[in-house]
Amino acid sequence: MPCRAARWLQRRLGRRGAFLLILGAGKTCWGISFLVDPPSPEGLRLLTAVCSLRHWSWLWIAAGLITGASAFLRIGRDWAGFVAALVPPTVWAAAYTAAVVSGDYSRGGWVALWYLTSHVGVIMWAATVPEYSVPPAPRRARKGKGP
Numbered sequence: 001m002p003c004r005a006a007r008w009l010q011r012r013l014g015r016r017g018a019f020l021l022i023l024g025a026g027k028t029c030w031g032i033s034f035l036v037d038p039p040s041p042e043g044l045r046l047l048t049a050v051c052s053l054r055h056w057s058w059l060w061i062a063a064g065l066i067t068g069a070s071a072f073l074r075i076g077r078d079w080a081g082f083v084a085a086l087v088p089p090t091v092w093a094a095a096y097t098a099a100v101v102s103g104d105y106s107r108g109g110w111v112a113l114w115y116l117t118s119h120v121g122v123i124m125w126a127a128t129v130p131e132y133s134v135p136p137a138p139r140r141a142r143k144g145k146g147p
Contacts (some may be wrong), residue, residue, distance in 0.1 A: 017071040020081045024068025031060025043105035046095040082127040089119035
């Protein structure tokens, strides 16, 4: 029975949906981790000046839930999931960049680049990938048959 459910889910989600579902689960878990055991706020002064990291965790959680829910929408209607997925890493990258510019956290430039490449860049690329991007194989003529 589990295999049948997995096949149904795979057919329902497709590649883009699977990506959104995995990304949504990850963002939600990351946000929950900020609630359960907040990390060091080093390099995030731009954010902590507004509110605590526990409050910012809800940005990750909300984005994760929207991203995950968008996995079940048809292609073209799943755009909200990709937009929601972009928001938290973009905010974090901006905060770390501000920390470098202000001289508060010299390592922030590397962290910002990591968020921009491994998060923002991958999400932007995945948003442009069609569900079935592989062209069909060319038809071959059968042996002994004309074209």
